[in-house]
Amino acid sequence: MNTIDPSLYLHNQPKERTPSPELGKDEFLKILMTQLQNQDPLNPMDDKQFISQMATFSSLEQTMNMAKSIDTLVQSQLISPVIQYSHMINKVVTYQEIDEQTGNVTEQKSSKVTAVSQQDGWAILELANGEKVYADAIxxxxxxxEDKKDMKQDEA
Structure with missing residues (x-):
């Protein structure tokens, strides 16, 4: 008995297209070229209208390029939490322990920061006492x- 490979079915499936509400550069040029090709030879498009459409296209393209540049700038300004809090390594931090059930502060603790990591976009400080604390809890x-004592001994 011969069987048909199921992967052959997928090749002939209609491809799903999602229409975009935005008119891009390529679409604008296609419309403009179609308009030029199908214009009435006895009543051609006014050159002022053509220039106006090209100016609109140029403005659209510049706006799109500016939006991309702004997006790139914003992305470059986003600092990784690890980098943002790395200056805290070897510093002593004080944080509050909060009872998860009551939400009340149970005690304040202090410890030296040994490392900084990141989880789900949040900075986590790893402490010498073995605990891990979110940076916003500091x-x-x-x-x-101890670092100051070591520096004074080095100077002597």
């Missing part, structure tokens, strides 16, 4: 006293 940052 209520105080100060220099490590």
């Amino acid at each position: 209520i105080e940052v100060r220099n490590n006293v």
Whole structure:
């Protein structure tokens, strides 16, 4: 018995197209070229109208390029949370522990930051006491006293 390979069915399936509400550069040029090709030879398009359409196209293209440039600028300004909080490594931070059930502060703890990581766009500080704390939970940052002692010994 011969069987037909199911992958052959997929090749002949109609392709789904999603119409775009935006008129792009290529679509604009196609419409303009079709308009020029199908114009009445006895009543050709007015040159002022043609120039107006080209100016509109040029303006549209410049606006699209500017939007792309702004998007690129915005993306470049977004700093990774790891980079943003890396200056906190070797600093001593104070944070509050909050009871998950009551939402009340149970105690304040301090520890030295040993590393910074990222999870779901949030900066997480890894501490010398083994805990991991979200950066927004930090209520105080100060220099490590031991580092200052080491610097004074190096100067002597």
